[in-house]
Amino acid sequence: INDRDWSSDVCSSDLVGQTNYGAAKAGIASFSVIAAQELVKYGVTVNCLAPTAWSRMTADLMGGDAAPEGLAEKISPRWIAVITTWLASPRPRT
Secondary structure: OOHHHOOOHHHHOOOOOOHHHHHHHHHHHHHHHHHHHHHHHHOOOOOOOOOOOOOOOOOHHHOHHHOOOOHHHHOOOHHHHHHHHHHHOOHHHO
């Protein structure tokens, strides 16, 4: 398995003690795939967001001080709600 097969750094990093987090993410991913397969016949689209955000907890995973300039702002937690709201609106479908 390579890095692009996973939705976050937790799946591809050596983070001992994160079994609960990994299991929860796998459960959400599986739920989303199964729900999409079951609901497609009703015209329902199922999506799952697994955003990555820069925070004190994730900074070291993303290169810390060596990260590309501007990365922290581009993936700031403040954008998650804005992007999620836009994706859930009718606007992206037009």
